[in-house]
Each structure stands twice: as structure tokens, then as C-alpha cells.
Amino acid sequence: MKNQNDAARDLWAQIFARAAEEPDATLHRPDGQSEAEQRELMAHALREAGWPEAEIARRKYAVHFHGELENVNSPGVGPGLEFRLTYLSDRVRRAISEIGNTSHEKVEIAIDPKPGVSASLTNVIMTDEGILAVSSFLFRWCGLVARAYVRTLHSDVAHWTSKVSDLSSDQKFLLNKPDIVLYWLRIFASFSGTGTHALVPFRPSSPYEFHVFERVAWAMEYFAVAHEFGHHVLGHRNIDDDPKVQEFQADGFAAKVCERLEFEPFPLLQNPYLTTGAGGALMLSSLEILRSLEDRICNGASVAESHPTASERIAKISSRNLMQPEKLEVDQEFNGTVVRVMSTVAALVSDFIDAGGEKILADIRRVLRGTM
Numbered sequence: 300m301k302n303q304n305d306a307a308r309d310l311w312a313q314i315f316a317r318a319a320e321e322p323d324a325t326l327h328r329p330d331g332q333s334e335a336e337q338r339e340l341m342a343h344a345l346r347e348a349g350w351p352e353a354e355i356a357r358r359k360y361a362v363h364f365h366g367e368l369e370n371v372n373s374p375g376v377g378p379g380l381e382f383r384l385t386y387l388s389d390r391v392r393r394a395i396s397e398i399g400n401t402s403h404e405k406v407e408i409a410i411d412p413k414p415g416v417s418a419s420l421t422n423v424i425m426t427d428e429g430i431l432a433v434s435s436f437l438f439r440w441c442g443l444v445a446r447a448y449v450r451t452l453h454s455d456v457a458h459w460t461s462k463v464s465d466l467s468s469d470q471k472f473l474l475n476k477p478d479i480v481l482y483w484l485r486i487f488a489s490f491s492g493t494g495t496h497a498l499v500p501f502r503p504s505s506p507y508e509f510h511v512f513e514r515v516a517w518a519m520e521y522f523a524v525a526h527e528f529g530h531h532v533l534g535h536r537n538i539d540d541d542p543k544v545q546e547f548q549a550d551g552f553a554a555k556v557c558e559r560l561e562f563e564p565f566p567l568l569q570n571p572y573l574t575t576g577a578g579g580a581l582m583l584s585s586l587e588i589l590r591s592l593e594d595r596i597c598n599g600a601s602v603a604e605s606h607p608t609a610s611e612r613i614a615k616i617s618s619r620n621l622m623q624p625e626k627l628e629v630d631q632e633f634n635g636t637v638v639r640v641m642s643t644v645a646a647l648v649s650d651f652i653d654a655g656g657e658k659i660l661a662d663i664r665r666v667l668r669g670t671m
């Protein structure tokens with residue numbers, strides 16, 4: 300797509316240059332560790348997680364392969380981020396083309412060099428071009444939430460998928476797994492306090508968790524990217540239109556695109572978190588918990604009431620195949636389990652805040668970002 304979308308690329312270059320000047324810009328700065336030291340740390344963590352030596356040796360090299368890019372829109376952001384977004388976007392573009400639409404060609408993709416978890420589409424005025432940007436830590440967020448989710452689910456699949464449930468017994472059940480509760484709390488505390496994963500220990504997936512974990516994480520990422528492409532393809536350029544309706548429409552579009560990516564990322568393994576939309580449900584419900592924490596720390600500064608709630612959005616995603624009872628049942632099962640687990644996590648996070656966590660997080664944020 301060289302020499303295309305000049306207006307979008309010019310506008311992005313200006314936005315990027317300004318963002319890169321900010322004191323908390325997330326440009327990659329080598330932290331003094333040599334590459335060999337980083338590899339050794341990674342190998343150690345994988346060994347602890349139960350991986351065999353041959354597999355560790357293979358992954359040592361795979362992690363450092365990032366490929367070549369034709370266009371670089373976000374120079375200097377963390378290694379591999381723009382390559383990863385390009386990879387995801389190319390598959391989403393292909394699925395959109397199969398639906399018979401080529402307007403995605405007018406979208407440039409970029410990494411926003413700022414902390415936090417966000418994905419957004421900026422329309423370039425006077426043109427039909429757009430810029431899809433995700434924040435530098437979006438992929439980390441998906442990875443950690445996916446890992447915590449899979450660990451929660453695997454702690455007792457029969458419990459989390461049983462027909463009858465109530466929130467207070469689910470809370471008691473999860474409190475009996477203190478390492479999992481602590482992992483969730485650290486993820487939310489780290490991202491709401493610092494906008495990054497800095498306070499979360501590195502615990503790679505075990506060989507047993509690996510294939511489920513990867514499918515959940517990729518499904519979250521694909522949903523986020525497909526949702527933003529949806530805003531562009533559906534022509535959401537009029538600011539007078541109802542943003543709630545537009546969100547539902549972009550979700551519906553993303554769910555349709557994700558169905559077409561059913562064999563991602565493993566060609567021989569179907570991904571139910573893509574086909575049912577449950578990856579999207581996990582993205583939406585985890586972000587809602589994060590936003591509510593950020594709001595409490597900043598006294599409601601970032602409330603966005605123009606958006607529908609996660610549960611309204613998940614209800615629409617999980618009931619979209621109303622005319623196909625078999626599909627509907629699987630969709631409701633996977634999305635229902637996500638809602639159940641995440642409602643429990645939300646309640647525990649809220650308890651943590653009520654018990655004084657709010658002040659700790661606000662202090663962390665103040666120290667890292669200066670005055671608020």
C-alpha cells in the first residue's frame with residue numbers, strides 16, 4: 300500500500316511527533332540488559348512453567364523474529380508492536396474483502412506511543428481515509444487478561460460452566476485460589492496505576508495452558524482491531540449520530556469478521572473465542588473493570604457515558620445468531636462463562652478498592668505521572 304493514504308500518514312506523523320514529546324511517551328528505551336540476559340530470563344521463566352528444553356530453545360529464537368514492514372508509521376515504539384498490528388490487520392482486511400468491501404484499504408494503522416489500553420479510529424477530514432491506532436500496551440493487556448482468565452477457568456472448569464450460579468458463592472470460590480486472585484489484582488492495579496504491566500510478575504503459560512491461552516489472547520486482539528475497522532467500513536463519520544448505536548454496529552461487524560478468522564492463530568485448531576465472540580466479551584468486560592478503577596482513582600475524570608455498558612454489548616454479541624439455535628447455544632455458553640468469571644473478578648476488585656486499594660493506586664499514579 301505504498302504511496303497510498305498520504306493524508307492519513309501525514310496527519311498521523313504530526314500526531315505521533317506530538318505524542319512522542321510527552322514525558323510519559325512509551326518509546327522503546329533499552330533498559331541496560333543485554334539481549335542475552337533477556338533471553339536467559341525468558342528461558343528461566345519458561346523452565347519454571349514446565350516447558351521442555353527443546354521447546355525453550357526454539358522459542359528463544361522465535362520471540363526475536365519480527366519481520367519486515369513496508370511502511371513504518373510508528374518509529375521507535377516497542378520492538379515488534381507495529382509488525383504484530385500489521386499482521387492482525389492484514390488478516391482482518393482479508394476477511395473484510397471476502398465480505399465484499401474494500402474500503403479498509405483507506406485505513407492506515409499505527410501504534411500510539413502512550414501508556415494505557417486503547418484502540419481508536421480517527422477520520423481524516425476532507426478525505427475518506429482513517430487512522431487505526433492502538434496504544435503500546437494493548438497486546439500486553441490482552442496477554443495478561445487471557446492468561447488470568449484461562450488460569451481461573453482451568454482452576455475448576457466444572458464449577459465455572461455449571462448451570463446454576465450466584466455471585467457470592469462464586470466470589471467465595473475464587474477467594475480460595477489466592478494466587479489467581481492476586482494475579483488479577485496485580486493486573487488491574489498495574490494498568491490503572493501505571494498504564495503498563497510493570498507491577499505484574501512474568502508468568503508464561505505452561506505447555507498445558509498454551510493453546511487455550513493463545514486462542515483467547517488472539518481473539519481479544521482480533522476483536523479490538525476488527526471493531527475499529529468496523530467504524531470505518533460502516534462510515535461512522537457523522538458526529539451527530541448516536542454513539543451507542545455505532546458501538547453496537549461496530550461490535551456486530553467485528554463478530555462477523557471474527558467468525559471468518561476461526562482458524563487463527565493455529566491453522567488446524569478452531570478458535571471458539573473468535574467464532575462465538577467470547578474474545579470480544581472478555582476484552583469489553585476486562586476494560587470496563589479497568590475504566591471503573593481509573594475513574595475512581597481520578598474522581599470520575601474519564602467517564603464515557605456515551606458508550607453502552609459491557610453487559611449490554613455482550614448481550615447483543617451473544618444473541619446475534621438468534622435464528623440458528625445450535626450456534627446460539629454455543630455463543631451463549633462461551634459468553635456466559637466470560638460474564639460469570641468477570642463479574643466475580645469485578646466484585647473482588649471492587650472489594651479491594653473499598654478496603655483501601657484506591658489510595659495505594661492513586662499514590663502510585665501520582666508518583667509516576669506527576670500531579671493529576
Ligand SMILES: [Zn+2]
Nearest residue numbers: 526530546549
Ligand atoms: Zn467503538
